[in-house]
Amino acid sequence: MxxxxxxxxxxxxxxxxxxxxxxxxxxxxxxxxxxxxxxxxxxxxxxxxxxxxxxxxxxxxxxxxxxxxxxxxxxxxxxxxxxxxxxxxxxxxxxxxxxxxxxxxxxxxxxxxxxxxxxxxxxxxxxxxxxxxxxxxxxxxxxxxxxxxxxxxxxxxxxxxxxxxxxxxxxxxxxxxxxxxxxxxxxxxxxxxxxxxxPNIPQDLLDKARQGDFTGDIVHSSSISSMRSLARGRRVLIVGLGETGSDLALQAAEGLATGEVPFVGISSRKGPGHTIPRLLGDVPADLMTSRAFHQIPDPNTAKSMWRELYERGVPMIKAAGMDATWMEFNLENENFPCCRFGVKNSAWLDALDAGAATFGGIEKIDGDVVTFDDGAVARVDLIVAATGFKxxxxxxxxxxxxxxxxxxxxxxxxxxxxxxxxxxxxxxxxxxxxxxxxxxxxxxxxxxxxxxxxxxxxxxxxxxxxxxxxxxxxxxxxxxxxxxxEYRQALDVWGASLGALPPLGWTTALRRPQLWRALWFGPLCAAQYRCGDAAVAARLERQKLHPFITAPVRAWLYWRVIRKT
Missing domain, CATH: 3.50.50.60 (FAD/NAD(P)-binding domain)
Structure with missing residues (x-):
């Protein structure tokens, strides 16, 4: 080789x-x-x-x-x-x-x-x-x-x-x-x-820009050091709604209120993956994706269950005084976790609140006019391709x-x-x-x-x-x-190959309940595969679990045990 x-x-x-x-x-x-x-x-x-x-x-x-x-x-x-x-x-x-x-x-x-x-x-x-x-x-x-x-x-x-x-x-x-x-x-x-x-700028985007004599600039997100500076005075179109596109859309849209940025649009063919915010209140949202969370059947086999969980989750999130827009979006589009890549960033929803517009995929470009496959048109002079990598x-x-x-x-x-x-x-x-x-x-x-x-x-x-x-x-x-x-599966496969799977059984539950609780309901992290180290195991035992961390699992248990009986 x-x-x-x-x-x-x-x-x-x-x-x-x-x-x-x-x-x-x-x-x-x-x-x-x-x-x-x-x-x-x-x-x-x-x-x-x-x-x-x-x-x-x-x-x-x-x-x-x-x-x-x-x-x-x-x-x-x-x-x-x-x-x-x-x-x-x-x-x-x-x-x-x-x-x-x-x-x-x-x-x-x-x-x-x-x-x-x-x-x-x-x-x-x-x-x-x-x-x-x-x-x-x-x-x-x-x-x-x-x-x-x-x-x-x-x-x-x-x-x-x-x-x-x-x-x-x-x-x-x-x-x-x-x-x-x-x-x-x-x-x-x-x-x-x-x-x-x-960096990947889709060839069809480049072809449409060339054929339509696009008069603006096309840049890949990886070349941007300051979106706020780049967007100033420009009519901006963000192409792609992953985590980078979400951030850049909000940073550009922040200039709409002051007039520094005259227009911000977001173009996406398939829409974002399952969207969650970085934080729920002041708690990182990914702490909910515990080992127990990963035991919940995925939406491909249990979509009705996930739909009901989200229907119950929206009022719970609102009752806690937090924004539930991301959950409402996922529910409306049946965009449930574990069946698409996760967009662990809801900034694009904040960009919409700030005045950004959303469009489908780009159909054609003529000068500075972009026509989208949903029939909408927009004038732009800067296209940011947040389209990932080859x-x-x-x-x-x-x-x-x-x-x-x-x-x-x-x-x-x-x-x-x-x-x-x-x-x-x-x-x-x-x-x-x-x-x-x-x-x-x-x-x-x-x-x-x-x-x-x-x-x-x-x-x-x-x-x-x-x-x-x-x-x-x-x-x-x-x-x-x-x-x-699939995150938990990937970790467990390597843990098994190393003989380092965490002790999840009832023996641990009886002898070291705090450790057992942390392994099942705490953050699913690399430390769990080092429980043979006494210092690491003790650190896991000291973890404090926020009530929101167990919310998805408690909702699933309700659906599984109460709703089904």
Missing amino acids: TAADAPRSDGGDGGHHGMNHSSSSSSDSKDVKVSIIPESSSAEAKSAFSQPRRMPLRVAVIGAGPSGIVALKELKEMGFSTVLFDAAERIGGAFATAYEGAQLTTSSSLTAFGDFPPNPPNMVAKPTMWTCEEYVEYLNDYIDHFRLRGCIELKSRVVSYKKSENEALWELVVCKENTNTSTSYFDRVVIATGSNQN PFDDAGVRNVRAELWRGVLRAAADDDMSLAYVGFARAAFGGVPPVAELQARWLASLWAGEVDPPTREQMEEEMQRAQREAGLRYPLDASRITTLV
Whole structure:
């Protein structure tokens, strides 16, 4: 397996906000150097698992977003000699280059790594929604706590990676600070650059703009640093209603009241996924998606139940003095959770309140006039494509679910499992970092010989099953978002492979009821898969559960037990 052009090593596994990427051309390189890594011998030119390998093996990790950082930590902790490369000047990946005012869409409880709780300690008792800058600060604290700084090489773009001539090692060409290029050899390579590398402006949008001589500008959301500044004096159309589009729509619409922005429109073909706000009052809404929540049958098999739950939920939310617009929208459109990707951001609804208009898909463009497929027209001079990113395309991998076993290993018959991927899993509701942490733990255990590799037959069978299940669960999104996974299922699969499933049975309920309660009704986070660590288990026991966290489960129990009897 060869990869002439490496994936862009500027982080990138952040995901739910805009980000800027920059890469420097290898033509800028000067002094070419070759360094032979002494820990690896060319005599070891066999499959990763065909013969014993002496430790420490050399591992290269590409990408300094959260997935790359946790992969570095787990591999280093397992005893591997590991180096992380990233083209950026600072760690954090997409989070380090987010647009002004960007905020995570998963709470600190879900986002934090399992063995490093948020600081200050009161954030454990009262989770919050980090800004991107706050999250990058957390990642820096994590790096310092586990003494990883010396293993990270920033401003170091991986130009290419490929198997060496004798197939024994991985040959990495790295351009340092856009000047010096060197070649190094490693036993293993981890790609942790995330799936948000290549901005996607739909070709049909570009074709319609060209054919209609569009007189304005078209920009991708990833190129925006300040939407408020960009929108000033412009007639803005946001195309796409994911979490980034939702934020940018509101930021632009804030200028409508003052007249700084004359018009804001939102165009979406299929509408948003299931929409929830970041916060319910002052409580992160994702805390409701506990393990017990994930036991509720999904809407594809129990739509009438979900309809009734939402009908009961609207007055409950209003009675608590909170805005229920998001729930009313989901109810009206039968847009229930767990059957579409989750838009964990209701800012677009606030944008409508501020005066933004909504439209269907773009039918045609003529000058500055846009005609939509619902018959409406609007004059615009700035189109913002919040349309996500092109399918992950590294070394021939275009469909993560179909080509990478659990998003980590290639299933090709000639692959020796010395190349792996971490962080290519987008939960419909949940975060990337917890899944990436478990992936990294398993991968480190695999390469250390502590767990057995899957057989090709097992990989193929599981991937085919994943394809079928994703198509049934996410019929509108599975083919478009090939990294989409069911959060609890993804965590439990890795937890089972590591022998690290949380103790959920009645023994725990009787002996440690507070822990049992936290595991079932608390935030579904990576810490649950570290209960063997007494300090982690004690921290879980101290969690305080807000009444709203158990509301969906209590409503379901009502429907299941009372309504059905």
